[in-house]
Amino acid sequence: MSWDLFLAKKYLRNPAKRGIRLVLRLAVLGVALGVATLSLTQAVMNGFERVFRESILGFNAHLVVLKDGEMADPAGEEKAILGQISGEALAATPFLYREVLLVAHGRVKGAVFKGIDPLTFARVYAVKTRRAGGAQVPAKIEELLKGEGETPNVVLGEDLAEELGITGPDETLKVFLPKKSAGTAEKNFQSFKVAGIFQTGLYEFDRGFAFVDLGRMQGILESPGLATGIEMKLKRPLDADALALDLKQSLGPGYEAVSWQRLNGPLFSALRNERLMFLIIMAMVVAVASFNIVGVLLLMIFDRSREISILRALGAPNRGVQRLFGYQGLAIGALGSVLGVALAAGLGRFVQRSGVLKLEKEVYLIERLPVAWSPSVLAATAGVSLAIALLATWVAVRRLKHNRLDL
Structure with missing residues (x-):
């Protein structure tokens, strides 16, 4: 030393x-x-x-393709889109957006209804869902939305359900969902049964969204086959920006491709x-x-x-x-x-x-x-x-x- x-x-x-x-x-x-x-x-x-x-990434798809005026043939659109990105997508699912008003227990809240295909949705998303009520029983979203009765099922965000006072299983709420043929405001109200709750961990999502079956939502809106766009899960999520740019150029005018980075950039x-x-x-x-x-x-x-x-x-x-x-x-x-x-x-x-x-x-x-x-x-x-x-x-x-x- x-x-x-x-x-x-x-x-x-x-x-x-x-x-x-x-x-x-x-x-x-x-x-x-x-x-x-x-x-x-x-x-x-x-x-x-x-x-x-x-x-x-649990609530938003890696890549979303939208079309002006919505998509009348989402299955055909999905096939064409997947063909453009040469196997970069692991899964894809159509969706339908509508802004709605929900009424329950005298409370009125605004939210976004998202119509989904439960089977393909589960391949793109990893959202945690459970049955409505205090038991906290996990359940797959396809099980929660498969109701065959006259009243369609809905899965609410955790905070949205809390603000509406939904605490028990199978409670019913009214939803203002404008239809093509409805002549009065009262006819635009549709009853839904709260079958489940989802949780992402972000208040913005858990407070602002609800999931319904795509087919049931299309029927209520009297617009069979209609979809807002196609959502995709990618092999490499960090490449979403580059793929979005390529898709926008290849699909041409009238289409918009949005990556998760751009959507949440701010x-x-x-x-x-x-x-x-x-x-x-x-x-x-x-x-x-x-x-x-x-x-x-x-x-x-x-x-x-x-x-x-x-x-x-x-x-x-x-x-x-x-x-x-x-x-x-x-x-x-x-x-x-x-x-x-x-x-x-x-x-x-x-x-x-x-x-x-x-x-x-x-x-x-x-x-x-x-x-x-x-x-x-x-x-x-x-x-x-x-x-x-x-x-x-x-x-x-x-x-x-x-x-x-x-x-």
């Missing part, structure tokens, strides 16, 4: 004065808190992005901007905490001035004396970084398991604060904090130059 490293360890373990020991501990604590704040902030932003992406753009903003702010916090190292090292240099003079009298080179205190600054930064990452991991785990931090679904779209750890982000955070600590150390040890104490 070199003499400078040996003395650095000795000085850290046994500061000459008790006050310096306290300042040393406070410097380590400051770095640790800064690193913990930065790490936890980035983990939360990762969590938001992961939850939103999973929920969006949300992910806002998340990226917020992540960058928080990164800059928290990095400044770490920088302020790390520059406490400058003050600590200057105090230690001043306190050890006699020892430094003796070392130089014995022939110790100036660079060796600088390394002596540089090692101490690096140790403070490294220890603070390790403690900060450990503190952030502990706090994040506690938040995840306890659920103490509840969010307003209407504002944040989700109920719990999400935390998602990324090894690369943790490593980058620790690396940034160490780099700042090294800079602070360099500022301090530059005072030891020209074979004299420049204090």
Whole structure:
């Protein structure tokens, strides 16, 4: 072990004065808190992005093709579309959109009715569904929508059902769904039986949508065979933008191809901007905490001035004396970084398991604060904090130059 490293360890373990020991501990604590704040902030932003992406891909298809005036022959359109993308799609399903008003228990709510083919829908989507009522019994969507009676079945979003006061199984609600031949507003109301509930985890979806059988919805609208568009699940979801552009060009005018990235672009753009903003702010916090190292090292240099003079009298080179205190600054930064990452991991785990931090679904779209750890982000955070600590150390040890104490 070199003499400078040996003395650095000795000085850290046994500061000459008790006050310096306290300042040393406070410097380590400051770095640790800064690193913990930065790490936890980035983990939360990762969590938001992961939850939103999973929920969006669970409720939105990777690629949607629409046609002006809707599609009169969705089966033929689907075959033509799949032929254009050369096996890139794993599955496809037609759908029919209508904005409606729902009435139950004296409450009126607006929502979107989505007519789906239950069999092909399950191949494209991974939406969690259960039977209506308090039993929380999972059920496939094709089972929930297969009702053969006069009153068609509907599967409501969890928050939509809650706002309508739907709590029991097989409750009935009225839906204002405009028909071609209806002469009065009363004839546009159709009764539906609430057979199931779906949950995506995002308030925007769970509050705003309901699923019905496509064939039953076409019959109610007196528009057999009609569809709004075709939704597809892709082998490579990240290629959806490029495929959408190719499809739009090959299908020609009157068609629109929309990828999940484009549909949700503003949300992910806002998340990226917020992540960058928080990164800059928290990095400044770490920088302020790390520059406490400058003050600590200057105090230690001043306190050890006699020892430094003796070392130089014995022939110790100036660079060796600088390394002596540089090692101490690096140790403070490294220890603070390790403690900060450990503190952030502990706090994040506690938040995840306890659920103490509840969010307003209407504002944040989700109920719990999400935390998602990324090894690369943790490593980058620790690396940034160490780099700042090294800079602070360099500022301090530059005072030891020209074979004299420049204090």
